[in-house]
Amino acid sequence: MKKIFILTGEPSGDKLASKVISKLKNNNPNIEYLCVGGTHLNSLGIRSIFDLKEITYIGFTSVLLNIFKIRSKISNTVDEIIKFDPDILFSVDSPDFTLRVAEKVKELNKRIKTIHYVAPQVWVWREGRVKKFKKFLDHVLLLFDFEKKYFDKENIPNTFVGHPLLEHETKNKTDLTNIIPIDKKIISLFSGSRSSEINLLLPILISFIDLMNTNFNDCLFVFHATKENKNLINEKIKISNLQNVEVISDENIKRQILDKSTFAVSKSGTVSLEICNAKVPFLIIYKMNFINYLIVKLLVKIKYANIINIINNKEIIPELIQKECNAKEIYNSVIYFLKNPEMMRQQVNDCEITLRQIRSRTSSSDEASLVLAKFLVS
Numbered sequence: 001m002k003k004i005f006i007l008t009g010e011p012s013g014d015k016l017a018s019k020v021i022s023k024l025k026n027n028n029p030n031i032e033y034l035c036v037g038g039t040h041l042n043s044l045g046i047r048s049i050f051d052l053k054e055i056t057y058i059g060f061t062s063v064l065l066n067i068f069k070i071r072s073k074i075s076n077t078v079d080e081i082i083k084f085d086p087d088i089l090f091s092v093d094s095p096d097f098t099l100r101v102a103e104k105v106k107e108l109n110k111r112i113k114t115i116h117y118v119a120p121q122v123w124v125w126r127e128g129r130v131k132k133f134k135k136f137l138d139h140v141l142l143l144f145d146f147e148k149k150y151f152d153k154e155n156i157p158n159t160f161v162g163h164p165l166l167e168h169e170t171k172n173k174t175d176l177t178n179i180i181p182i183d184k185k186i187i188s189l190f191s192g193s194r195s196s197e198i199n200l201l202l203p204i205l206i207s208f209i210d211l212m213n214t215n216f217n218d219c220l221f222v223f224h225a226t227k228e229n230k231n232l233i234n235e236k237i238k239i240s241n242l243q244n245v246e247v248i249s250d251e252n253i254k255r256q257i258l259d260k261s262t263f264a265v266s267k268s269g270t271v272s273l274e275i276c277n278a279k280v281p282f283l284i285i286y287k288m289n290f291i292n293y294l295i296v297k298l299l300v301k302i303k304y305a306n307i308i309n310i311i312n313n314k315e316i317i318p319e320l321i322q323k324e325c326n327a328k329e330i331y332n333s334v335i336y337f338l339k340n341p342e343m344m345r346q347q348v349n350d351c352e353i354t355l356r357q358i359r360s361r362t363s364s365s366d367e368a369s370l371v372l373a374k375f376l377v378s
Contacts (some may be wrong), residue, residue, distance in 0.1 A: 001030055002028075002087050002376050003033070003084060003087050004024075004089075005033075005084055005090065006033060006035035006036070006090050007077070007081075007089060007092065007098045007101055007102070008037050008038070008052065008091075008092045008094065008098070009094025010194060011038050011039075011052065011193035011194075011229075012269065012270055012271075013092040014037045014039070014052060014092075016092055016118065016165075016270075017035075017041060018040035018043070020117065020164070020368040021033070021046070021369075023368075024372055025044065027369065028373055028376070031376070033047075034046070034086070035048050036048055036050065036052065036055075036077060037052060038227075038228060039227045049080045055073050073097075074100050074101055077101050078104045078108070081101070081105050081112075082105065082109060085112075087112070087375070088112070088115055089101075089105055089112050089115070090115050091115070091116045092117045092118055093117070093118040099133070099137075102114045103135070103136045105136075113138045113139075113375050114136060114138050114139075115139045115141065115371065115372060115375060116140050117141040117368060118143055119150075130150055130153070130154050133151075133154070134156050139157045139159065140156055140158040141158070141159055141367075141368050141371060142158055142159065142160045142161065143161070143162065144163070144358050145357075146311075159367065159371050161364045161367035161368045161371070162358070162359055162360025162361075162362075162364035162367065163359070164364040164368075165274045166277050166358070166360075167363055167364060173256060174252055176257065176260070179246060179248070179253070179257075180222075180246075180257065181220060183218065184219060184220040184244075185262040186257060186261040187212075187221050187262065187263050187334070188265075188275075188282075189223045190275075191205055191233065192269070193228070193229060195229060195232055198229055198233060198236075200287050201267055201285065201286075201325075202236050204285070204287070204327055205265065205327075205330075206236065206237070206242065208265070208327040208330045209221050209245065210240075210327070211327055211331040213244065215335075220246065221245045221246070222246045222247075223247045223248070224257075224271075227249045230249040233247050255278075258274065258280060259278050262280075262338070263280065263281055264280050266283075266285070267285055267286055268319070272307065272308065273307065273308075276308060279348050279351075279352065281343075281344035281347045282347075283317060283320060283333050283334070284317050284320065284321075285319075285321075285325045286319075286321050287322055287325040305319050305321060306319060308354050311357070316347060316351065316354070320333065
């Protein structure tokens with residue numbers, strides 16, 4: 001029986017990996033799996049060797065403070081992979097963890113094929129890393145077509161598969177009448193998947209809701225949570241005594257709520273593509289501690305945080321970063337959009353034009369699973 005070890009480093013990677021593996025399991029049922037993953041891969045019946053929360057850190061300082069734990073986890077993960085002896089090591093995103101593991105695994109067992117999904121953003125910073133990848137990666141699966149040139153230049157085999165979050169999924173609809181009052185505007189809120197992000201952004205978003213509630217009584221605020229962080233968000237909401245707030249972690253219900261949203265406020269990250277795909281106007285927020293921010297400013301060579309803005313080289317999605325990431329600025333920006341529906345329509349239209357450029361012609365998950373299947377028989 002063929003074996004695949006799936007290696008993720010945070011909940012978003014767990015979600016992406018599950019979409020691909022779900023397709024692969026349907027077409028190739030006789031494969032044994034083991035992973036470092038979360039609830040999405042677990043729901044497919046795949047055991048994780050440890051809880052994903054144990055390695056989910058954000059920012060340079062958090063990584064430095066936990067460096068010995070991270071090194072220990074890398075070492076333990078490598079040992080488990082070598083013991084499992086898979087045909088493929090399928091690593092997903094989180095390159096500072098997953099690619100360090102992949103490199104060590106390749107040194108110990110060159111027979112194991114290493115396939116990485118979600119190319120490191122070398123177009124953002126540290127472009128020179130690509131040369132190093134050639135030594136231990138057998139194939140890279142790209143989310144964006146413009147990334148090909150960086151890997152082609154170093155003769156690293158790669159395939160543009162597109163972004164799975166841009167796929168249109170048709171699932172059974174859930175009756176939302178018990179969750180969403182029909183007379184309310186829905187404002188969807190995305191505070192991140194890591195507890196460190198949530199601890200930074202949630203107090204700001206709660207203050208923003210307070211500001212909205214002093215001037216409007218027709219809004220319902222819905223936090224899009226993961227199963228891992230739902231309790232953390234609920235605890236903080238409970239302390240705030242806010243009444244017009246829901247916290248949802250069910251993927252199907254979240255998708256339906258997003259489709260019905262009037263506006264969204266989201267932390268920077270891949271979730272922004274989901275929001276664009278749902279044709280919902282939104283803005284981006286992000287905050288990190290001052291030292292992390294200084295390091296990022298020194299190293300990052302692009303002007304924007306959001307992929308839509310990066311592709312267009314202009315701000316289509318407003319970005320409130322660092323000192324601008326505060327309740328008052330978010331409130332002012334949201335109100336400005338709500339009072340200008342034409343601006344909301346224009347943003348949605350600009351996003352749709354951009355998505356057409358980066359959406360793959362077929363299913364991204366299908367394309368990625370086909371590459372894995374080919375390596376299993378090669």
